[in-house]
Structure formats: structure tokens, C-alpha cells
Amino acid sequence: MDGKLKIKLSIADRVYPLTVEPSQEEGLRSASKKIDAMIKQFEENYAVRDKQDVLAMCALQFASQLEQKQIDNSIDGTETIERIKKMNDLIANYLDK
Numbered sequence: 001m002d003g004k005l006k007i008k009l010s011i012a013d014r015v016y017p018l019t020v021e022p023s024q025e026e027g028l029r030s031a032s033k034k035i036d037a038m039i040k041q042f043e044e045n046y047a048v049r050d051k052q053d054v055l056a057m058c059a060l061q062f063a064s065q066l067e068q069k070q071i072d073n074s075i076d077g078t079e080t081i082e083r084i085k086k087m088n089d090l091i092a093n094y095l096d097k
Helices: 022-045 051-096
Strands: 005-011 014-020
Antiparallel strands (some): 005 014
């Protein structure tokens, strides 16, 4: 079976059979639990018509968190590059004296 695991994940009261690498199992199970917790939170706090609305809100929240992390990382990277350039300029000026 080439080292893959057959697992079943429950999301929004549905079971999804998956074949995954052993290294992916923990992450998938954790993600499944987070999705179900988020579904419960949305259902308790908002008037939702059906599971599709709740799943769409979950997808939006997860995607926006990912996008925000990428934006934050790109900003941090730009600032780091600028600092390195300034340090290089200071070192070059010092060595030229």
C-alpha cells in the first residue's frame, strides 16, 4: 500500500474517507477539529441558513488568515532587506575611510 494511510475525517456532520501520507495525518485531523469548532462558533453566534453558509464563512476566515500572514511576511521581508542595505552602506562607508 506504499506507506499511505486510509483515514476518515468528519467535517460538518459528513465523513470524508482520505488516503494520506502518515506525515499529513496529524495536520488533517487538527484542521478537521478546527473547522468543526469554527462551525459550532458560527452557528451559535450567527443566524445561518445551512451548512454551506457556515462552511463558506469558515473558508473565508481560514483564507483571510493565510493571506494576512503572507502580507505580514512580505512586509517584514521588505523591511529586513532595507535594514541590510543600510548596514551594507554603513560598512562600505566605514571601510572606505
